Amino acid sequence: MRQIEVVRASGLSKAQVSRLARGATSGRSPLPPAVYLSATLPAAEICVRYQDGESTNQLAKVYGCSNTTIIGILKRHDVPRRVGRxxxxxxxxxxxxxxxxxxxxxxxxxxxxxxxxxxxxxxxxxxxxxxxxxxHRRMDLPDAEIVRRYKAGESANRIAKSYGVSHVTVMRRVREDRSSRGV
Incomplete structure (x- = not known):
């Protein structure tokens, strides 16, 4: 949100908004920006719109804030949350x-x-x-072919890419082959 939009929404002066943006709060520890933002949002309107069926994501987009800010406003006003659809x-x-x-x-x-x-x-x-x-579920792969290609010097990454799996899967199959042969 641009500073001029914050000025219009909050009723603060440009200088006040600028000081708040820099964190200069007359010696007090600055509050997080979300606290200032949620104080400037029309909480009653947000609560009514939420109760009328709008989602927190939709409201966050409308008011230019995060979903978490909207949820915080609803909590502070004891508005019961809906279970996801x-x-x-x-x-x-x-x-x-x-x-x-x-x-x-x-x-x-x-x-x-x-x-x-x-x-x-x-x-x-x-x-x-x-x-x-x-x-992932164990995929049906041609283990013998994988081991043959690996022994022939092909990289685990290249073999993995050809089967659409990770190199870890290829190396696991190679290790399993070694252990089954007692090597």
């Missing part, structure tokens, strides 16, 4: 779980197909009773 998916949770387990689709693939974020798909699959491991 539930996103309806065109596929039931049980179908997601089936596709994850039986069709071995990755959460990322399911999310892209449905146009949502992977963490939403993960929560829905877990809600259907499936234990979703943290991180």
């Amino acid at each position: 539930t996103i309806e998916l065109p596929v039931p949770d049980e179908e997601l779980a089936r596709r994850y387990l039986q069709d071995r689709m990755e959460l990322q693939q399911l999310a892209e197909e449905l146009g949502v974020k992977p963490n939403l798909v993960s929560r829905r699959v877990a809600a259907a009773g499936v234990k979703v491991p943290v991180g």
Whole structure:
């Protein structure tokens, strides 16, 4: 927010806003800018708009502040927070779980197909009773080919890039091959 906008919104003089921006507060320790900003925002109007259905993100954009500032105003005025909206998916949770387990689709693939974020798909699959491991599921990779390429001198990074995995995955497969052969 530019200083002139702060002057208009706060009713302070240009000199006062300039001193506040520099942190010069007549010997007092300066308050964080968010405190000054939230004091200049129309709290009653924000509370009413929130209760009428606008989200904290929408209000933050309208008033040129952060989502946290809006939440602080709502807390100070004892406005109960709404629980996040539930996103309806065109596929039931049980179908997601089936596709994850039986069709071995990755959460990322399911999310892209449905146009949502992977963490939403993960929560829905877990809600259907499936234990979703943290991180990635072990991918079906041609371990023998990976080991052969690595032994031939190809870098772990290059091999990883060709399979769309990390170099750590490649090195893990190479180590597993060594330990299975007792080397």
